[in-house]
Amino acid sequence: MTMITRPRLTKTTLLFGGTVLWGLLLIGCVGINRSILAPAKVPGADYVGTKECAQCHSDQTDHFKNASHDKLAIADPKVGATGCEACHGPGSLHAKAGGGINNIVNPKKSPETCFACHVDKRGQFSLPSAHPVLAGKVSCVDCHEVHGSDAIQGPAALESMNETCTKCHTAQKGPFVFEHSALKEGCVSCHSPHGSVNQKMLVARDANLCLRCHLESPGKLAADLGQINANAIAHTNANHNSRLMSGNCWSSGCHEAVHGSNTSNFLRY
C-alpha cells in the first residue's frame, strides 16, 4: 500500500482541462488506484512509466505522442508520465518479466477499463438500442484506435468514420446508383453508435430525423410552389403535409431505402 503513489495532476493537465475534464481525471485516478489494488494476477505491481514500455513497444509509444490519451499526462513523481499504464495497469512485473499476458491489463477483452474514466458510456451502452459492448460482442476498439493520434479511428474525415461502420455493416456501404447525400455527413448524423432510446440507435424516432436537413423554412418553398401553410420538405416538389401524418418518412411505401437505392432516385426501395 505504501508503494502506491497517487497520480499527480500536472500543470498541463490542469490548464488543459475545464471542469468536465477535471471530473473525468479525478474518476480516472480512482480507477487507476483501484487497478493497482485490485488485480489478483498482478500482486505488488507498480508504475514504471511510459519510457519503460517504449523499450519493447515502440509501435504503440511512437504514435502515442499525439494521441488523445497522452494528454491525460498523469505523472508519477518517480517515473514520469504513466499514460500507458492508465489503461494497462501498473507494469513493473510485466516489464521485469520481459512480457506476458497475465501480468498486464488488456482492455480489449472488457470495456471496464474504459468505463473507469468514461463513466457516461456505461449508461449509453445500457440504453434500449445499443451496440452489444456490454455483452462483449463489440469492443470499444472496433471503432476507436486508442494508440493513434486521434482516438476516433481514421483521420477526422467522415468518410473514414463511415468506413469504421461499414466494415461490419456492408449493406449500408454501397456504392448505390442513387446515393443519399446524408451519408456524406456521416452515419452519426442519424445514428448514435453508443446507444439511443430509439430503435436502430436513431437520433430521433420520427420525421424529425429527416426534417433536420430537409425542412425548408415555411414560406420560401411554399411560395415557390404556390402552396399555403406548407412545412415544405426541401429538395422536393411534392407537398408532404398530409404524408407526414401517416407515418415515418422511411416506413413502407415511402423512403425505405434510406441509405441509398439502385432503382429509385427518391430512395423508395
Ligand code: HEC
Ligand atoms: C486509452 C487506453 C489505452 C492507452 C492509454 C494505451 N493502451 Fe495499449 N491497448 C489498449 C487497448 C484497448 C488494447 C487492445 C486493442 C488493440 O490492440 O488496439 C491495447 C493493446 C496494447 C498492446 C497489445 C497489442 C497487440 O497487438 O496485441 C500493447 C503492446 C499496448 N497496448 C501497449 C501500450 C503502450 C506501450 C501504451 C502507451 C504508449 C498504451 N498501450 C496505451 C488501450 C490503451
Ligand code: HEC
Ligand atoms: C522488456 C520488454 C517489455 C517491456 C518493458 C514491456 N513489455 Fe509489454 N509485452 C512484451 C512482450 C514480449 C509481450 C508479448 C507477450 C506474450 O505474448 O506473451 C508484451 C505484451 C503486452 C501486452 C499485450 C498483452 C495481451 O493480453 O496480449 C500489453 C497490453 C503490453 N505488453 C503492455 C505493456 C506496457 C503498458 C508496458 C509498460 C508499462 C510494457 N508492456 C512493457 C514485452 C515488454
Ligand code: HEC
Ligand atoms: C485514465 C482515464 C481514461 C481511461 C482509462 C480511458 N480514457 Fe478515453 N479519454 C480520457 C480523457 C481525459 C479524454 C479527453 C482527452 C481529449 O479530449 O483529448 C479521453 C478521450 C477519449 C476519446 C475521444 C478522443 C478525441 O480525440 O476526442 C475516446 C474515443 C476515448 N477516450 C476512448 C477510450 C477508450 C476506448 C478507452 C478504453 C480502452 C479509454 N478511452 C480509456 C480518459 C481516459
Ligand code: HEC
Ligand atoms: C460502433 C462504434 C463505436 C463503439 C463500439 C464505441 N464508440 Fe465511441 N464513438 C464512436 C463514434 C462514431 C464517435 C464520434 C461521435 C460523433 O462524432 O458524433 C465516438 C465518440 C466517442 C467519444 C468522444 C465523444 C463522446 O461521446 O464523449 C468517446 C469518449 C468514446 N467514443 C468512448 C467510447 C468508449 C469508452 C467505448 C466503449 C465502451 C466506445 N466509445 C465504443 C463509435 C463507437
Ligand code: HEC
Ligand atoms: C465490429 C463490428 C461493428 C462495427 C464496427 C459497427 N457495428 Fe453496428 N452493429 C454491430 C452488431 C454486432 C450489431 C447488433 C446486431 C444485433 O443486435 O442483431 C450492430 C447494430 C447496429 C445498428 C442497429 C441495428 C438494429 O437492427 O437494431 C445500427 C444502426 C448500427 N449498428 C450502426 C453502426 C454505426 C453507425 C457504426 C459506426 C459508427 C457501427 N454500427 C459500427 C456490429 C458493428
Ligand code: HEC
Ligand atoms: C439519413 C439518415 C441515416 C443515415 C445517414 C444513416 N442511416 Fe442507418 N438507418 C436510418 C434509418 C431511418 C434506419 C431504420 C430503417 C428501418 O427501420 O427500416 C436505419 C437503419 C440502419 C441499420 C439497421 C438495418 C436493418 O436492416 O435493420 C443499420 C445497420 C444502419 N442503419 C447502419 C448505418 C450505417 C453504417 C450508416 C453510415 C454508412 C448509416 N446507417 C447512415 C437512417 C440513416
Ligand code: HEC
Ligand atoms: C444530414 C442531412 C440529411 C438528413 C438527416 C437526411 N437527408 Fe435526405 N438528403 C440530404 C441531402 C444533402 C440530399 C441531396 C439533396 C439534393 O441533391 O438536392 C438528400 C436527398 C434525399 C432524397 C432524394 C431527393 C431527391 O429529390 O433526389 C430523399 C428521398 C431523402 N433525402 C430522404 C431522406 C429521409 C427519408 C431522411 C430521414 C430518414 C433524410 N433524407 C435525412 C441530406 C439529409
